[in-house]
Amino acid sequence: MPGALREKLSAAVGPANVLTGIELSPYVVEGRTPDAAVFPGSIDEVAAVVGLAANEGVPVTPWGGGAAASVGMPAARAGLVLGLRRMSRLLEHEPADLTATVEAGMTMGAFQAALGGRGQWMSLDPADADRATVGGVLATNAFGPRRHLYGAARDLLIGVTVVTADGAVVRGGGKVVKNVAGYDLPKLFVGSYGTLGVIVEATVKLRPLPDHEQLQAVRFERLKDTGVAVKAIMGSDLIPSAIELLDAAAASSAGLAADTPAGGAVLVVGFDGPREQVAWQCAELARILVPLGGQQTRTLEAEAWSRLAAAPGTARPATAAVMTFSVVPSLVAETMDRGAGIARARGLHSAWAAHAGVGAVRAVLASDAAPHEPAAIATVLGEWREMARAGGGHATLAWAPLAVKSRIPVWDDPGAAGRIMQRIKSQLDPGNILNPGRFIAGI
């Protein structure tokens, strides 16, 4: 990095907020060290930093809590990490409007705690809430079990402020829950992985905290049988907040049902609302599931949510790769069952968990002993991806060592839509400085 740039950055954000050299170790991704990490304290400072980087053609990596820092391909060129940790205030919370405006660097955990103090929450429950920031969760479209009833980031974000690649401050959407003025910019930035702009503020819809909540865990002898069970729940009058499906390996590592037989599964169904509705639904659930092979229903405490959100993240000691799938809900159980078989056939272990009602599946691939050959890992991942595609879905390599990533693309081929994405990228970031090369279609 040119010394002159460092001086200008120090002038923009204060010398204490520019890290270089040995201080950069927390920001090393896949062995690559950025030139500097810069921590602006205001929107204007973010704009100044991006403007300086743009002038020099230096890449910028927006950084929330670093929870998803290794998702995607690593930056092709070194550059600046732009950390948002100093921008972590709750700016506005009007309970009667069911909306809040928050700085992007606030952690989800802190945000939810502040809202919860006034009886509300942002109905999004991704893993790692104490580390992941609101901006990072939006930029990666992270979600958790209760997406089933309450939707994803795209359904909750009503306004967004971003600093674009030219250092301009742009606002999209607004502060009202219903709004069709102009293009829906919040949708553009959700899941854009910091490639179109730096999210600095967000306005989201809130919900009241439920009066009462209960999670029911039901064991099945065979994973295969759970497809019918999920379908029966979805076709019933029940209004579950979540339908989680875990295979035996994922269930035992999440501490849910250590006694689940290999080849078996645990279905966790959540309900919330007035107490009598929750009670009625729990009884109805048992009535539906018992004839379908559901056994040993147990009630879980609410703290199980965070373990479900992270499942099967910690399932195996020697994790070789993590893949996420988006498939239609009716194919979830089959995807898990067949996917585990594909891994087994190559002598590898896997653990699977899904937000079954929304078709979001997550798998961990692992070997017990010595790390496996990257080629063998990549072969399994390739077969998994083919399986997802055959069912009209797609798969993303959420985590793997570089040796694996260089053999199988992180992102699936988006087809003709990829060209539109590239056009959007070149319109919004013509100098290609925001997370260059990290995202889909070479973006």
Add this chain to the structure above:
Amino acid sequence: MATLTDSRKRELRRELETIVGPDAVLSDPDELLVYESDGLTLFRALADFVVFPTSTEHVSAVVKLANRERLPFVARGAGTGLSGGCLPAEGGVVISLMRMNRVLEVDYDNQLAVVEPGLVNLHLSWKVGPRGYYYAPDPSSQQACTIGGNIANNSGGPHTLKYGVTTNHVLGLQVVMPDGEIVWLGGRTRDAQGYDLAGVFVGSEGTFGIATKIVVRILKKPQAVKTVLAVFDQIDRASAAVSAVIARGLVPAAMEMIDHLTIQAVEDAFNCGYPRDADAALLIELDGLAVGMEGQLERIVEACRDAGARETRTAKSESERQLLWKGRKSAFGAYGRVSPAYMVMDGVIPRTKLPYVLSRVNEIVAAHGLRVGNVFHAGDGNLHPNILYDPRKPGEEERVVAAGAEIMKVCAEVGGSISGEHGIGLEKSDFMPFIFSAADLTLMQRLKNAFNPTGLCNPGKIFPTKKSCVEVGPVAYRPHAIEEKGLAQRF
């Protein structure tokens, strides 16, 4: 835009006929008149051609021809839009999707349907109703408007409060891009790969291309529904009740406000049993599980009482429920009896600003010597002031338009928006700077460039511009055909 010579027009007509068939092209000025405006009859513009494709390939071929000829083109659904969105530029091609109106597939296991864009909104709910499902977004025009138009405008309805607007129910779209290329944005799964292009397309008002297939979610019908009318002696108390219900952690399916003038008009015309002397009423609907519903209803009634409701009436049967909704839904027809014409405004404000904004609306309209009836989606803060006027009186329509602009300014000042569901179209493009900065608009323009670089696809909409190509009032108000038939009302 250069005007086409008659002989060139004949040649192009023949070419269009070879694409879509001889019975699917209009170019006779008399026939084109039907397509010169939408539900907002203030604006009018004549196209050179209207075509009625029946397949994605037809649409693509027509779009490619238009590109070759540098002719502007615009998609049109039922033409019920209220912001001039589907108006042609002066000249060019209107692509009507009304013959592409099939339900292509219903996948009950995955709770989705694949439909063509010209399908009438309500027809989807009819199709899936027998299996216990429905399509949630319910604009009041749902007996006529198309899913394609709904996608373009990101339409809402009374039940938006709980279930969200169109965008929350769209999974994917097949689109003919402005250059004629056929592309899928999103698909059948909840998440697409990469940028959320389907999410960006919804609400783009026909400027990003033409949707030719749409994958939407369908929902299970709720087990039970309860409807209650809360009556107030002061409209401010009704506004306070809206916030009070929310503050108690209750999320009704719908929460609609009907003001004094509207109640009078509705009672004069239809006798729905609303108390005539009330200053305002809130129509509140709950849906969901049958068990526990009574308890929730009690909490809502209590919140209304505490906010100052003088009485609450709960529908005891489906027919009583329908009667309560009739009061809400027949407001338009009722205005027609007390005024020769009216114009509906569409703005959004934070719920907590309702009392202030409603009083400002009344002041503004009164200052212009006009009357206003308010009937709107109070739970969402989505206002619909209906300004009553007489188009035959010189200058009155201009005063309505001026009052409308002032109301939009007030919405903007309190942190709201200039449209909750009707869109910007031609009508409000010059109001965009009320809520967006130059930088905001530049980014939107860049996004548009990525989809529609030539600008031939639905030109002149959304962005601030001189309305030179289009005839602007004074034009007598004409009700939309579906209103005349009494099928719908304007909100």
